[in-house]
Amino acid sequence: MGHNTPRGTSPLVLTIDTMNPNVKNVEYAVRGPIVQRAVQIEKELREGVKKPFTEVIKANIGDAHAMGQQPITFFRQVLALCSYPELLKDNMFPEDAKSRARRILQACGGSSLGAYSASQGIDCVRQDVARYIERRDGGVPCDPDNVYLTSGASDGIVTMLKLLVCGEGASKTGVMISIPQYPLYSAALAELGAVQVNYYLNEEKCWSMDLSELERSLAEARKHCNPKVLCIINPGNPTGQVQSRQCIEDVIRFAAKEHLFLMADEVYQDNVYAEGCQFHSFKKVLFELGPQYSNTVELVSFHSTSKCYMGECGFRGGYMEVINMDPEVKAQLIKLVSVRLCPAVPGQALMDLVVNSPQPGEPSYTTFMKERTTTLSLLAEKAKLTEEILNTVPGITCNPVQGAMYSFPNISLPQKAIKEAKALGQAPDMFYCMKMLEETGICLVPGSGFGQKDGTYHFRMTILPPTDKLKLLLAKVKEFHQKFTRQYS
């Protein structure tokens, strides 16, 4: 096999030397080596290998149900009804669940979730999404023709980048992304061969965006590529900040002035916890800035079924709304998505339920609201808890988790540890996280997987484990950090 044969002489067609080099450049830390090791350790535990812990706690990924969060009853009732419409005859389901299921099925070919939908997504779901956006944005109009259903937000982001990226050498498309970033962006850019243009969030100011930093980054990029796109994640991943209205306004004015296409990743729009913080959609602020902006600035916003209070990652539901997109490009976009036929229909159905949830007076309303509120309050409580406990650890500094599902604390690492890591060819925070995993069973993602200022170190930790387990986890992190610091001082 290829790996046993000297390079260049493999009898195989496809080897590490002959494969697409862009794919080789892709990195994705959220499911990287540390997570692979965690899976291995779990297997070892099952096989009876002795460890200093009995369980791996995965705080590496925003996977709410895996951490014990319960699905919203109403959503799952409707999905069951849509999957097996015989259940519509049964009396065990509330009437509003049945009527939602009937409405979705009527919109499906042959009244079946098993038919392909239109490639852009089921018509009535796109209409419901549009009405949801209008309610959310205080009446700013939304045209269902601008809404595209996707397989989770990742699918939409990659599709948009595919349209935008072209050119070679100095005219190659540059895409501005925040550092720290969610590594889907760097991975997609590597795969497409685009230029990643970094702008740094201001850790001292709770991971806010600085206009001067955007200007620096853009000026720098213009020396060697053609920067055309500015990506923002709000609320932030991995950094958990919620951007102020003023900041969003600044970003929009900047994009307009500098002729940049805006991509707003807004999948955590319901995940806002900190007092005084509020979610402002880019679309709403764009329209409030007046026609000079709302008629010209190109914006796409992404949402999904995976986060917020529902946490339905496995269904891969999502949508994107495009604003001011050239109609000729929209036709190309429709053609492009048609090649993959359609997003999975159960995910489309679920997206519909999220944007068209039970209303006051409907039989499922009370239960729905109770489930929704409980989940969001618990998350708010855990966000606070995480920040507070991490800040009690000498050498760890954690910004408030204003929103999303993650803390991204700064960790000071002793020089000796940094040296040892470098000798092993590892990023120092990878060395730290790998050691933590081996000693405590806690699985975090090193900051280097998201990008960070040189000489600073972080990890990303989700706030999703149940409160008791989260407390245990934080106590273990504290103990480990203290021990690690002592060991390498």
Place this chain on the structure above:
Amino acid sequence: MGHNTPRGTSPLVLTIDTMNPNVKNVEYAVRGPIVQRAVQIEKELREGVKKPFTEVIKANIGDAHAMGQQPITFFRQVLALCSYPELLKDNMFPEDAKSRARRILQACGGSSLGAYSASQGIDCVRQDVARYIERRDGGVPCDPDNVYLTSGASDGIVTMLKLLVCGEGASKTGVMISIPQYPLYSAALAELGAVQVNYYLNEEKCWSMDLSELERSLAEARKHCNPKVLCIINPGNPTGQVQSRQCIEDVIRFAAKEHLFLMADEVYQDNVYAEGCQFHSFKKVLFELGPQYSNTVELVSFHSTSKCYMGECGFRGGYMEVINMDPEVKAQLIKLVSVRLCPAVPGQALMDLVVNSPQPGEPSYTTFMKERTTTLSLLAEKAKLTEEILNTVPGITCNPVQGAMYSFPNISLPQKAIKEAKALGQAPDMFYCMKMLEETGICLVPGSGFGQKDGTYHFRMTILPPTDKLKLLLAKVKEFHQKFTRQYS
């Protein structure tokens, strides 16, 4: 907006002139202009516009449920149970459906379809797939580590091409595809900027593959690119042939000799109707050829939940099995699929049910077998009917529909029609199909969307409409063809 502004002066960032040119080159006839017009006509009918017909009949796409085929009861019961596990307490479901649901849920994070799965797919589903492949191939071993779950077969095909395509100019990867082809291939190659290398199927010999044609095509391609991949669709789409064992053997020997990576699209593996025809998997034949081949030839085979007797397109379930893949490349493949997190979990669950269907002695077995057999016999009947009726039309010649879901008849078009089409800048068979749509409401896909020998014309028609409607459709096609021929003679 861009389209109203002279080229090159658009105030927009993303226009038809600045977008990714590879995406512009993508074509996808199965959902192309003719289908868009069909959707428009349906809308016009609903709005009361008078037409010479009352209904659009869509025979353009292999979408079984949209054509009235019923889902398999057992599959949908299990999906409902997995969606809303409260139903496990109910007595309305058979025990085997419940135990399948419990098994799938146990393999999900937090016992929920809403958790992300491993990027390669749920472990136990991959194990079930491996056992299915072993049974299908008479015991040839299958390692679950070689199985990757996908979002339908399209997703797997695109992922594999992504790994394989690289280089520029004369060293750019060439990918051999059959002509006529399924346009996902040409679309993916255009998007990736690879070289499409055409080899022609032999229409005179029931769309079989000729070794001499493969040799011609490869020799030709080697003059200007680096051909590395050979794609085969068996049973064939759009051409409905089933390849003989001998033919598959020849293809494998050819690939081995010429150092080509084999991609076998085998999504129609249960759809074999013609007497004397049988499905032979490339994997099985590869292993029967002995270790000289089975240890060296690189092969990937694709399957999906969308076709066969289940026709569950909307769930986007699928898998691929890779054989003899360089372990280093496998690690890259796992990394690549991890960026998109995971295939939709309901589709994975459904794939599991397909490869692990009710067994003799289980309560659902009889119903399952009855449903499966009924669907496949109906399809066989319709395949025969389509061939027979089309061959009664002077000027239409139709090969036997040995398998898959399509007929791809040859149509003679009068010179006058060809001229008129060319004057309009249309492919002659597009002109023909568009006219048929406007006059009869029948939606077919012109052969030019799949590729065909110069000077020949075809259309692709699915055999999926219910028998009565199919008869009506065929009668209308006959009538239209005769009228069209008279009109342009």
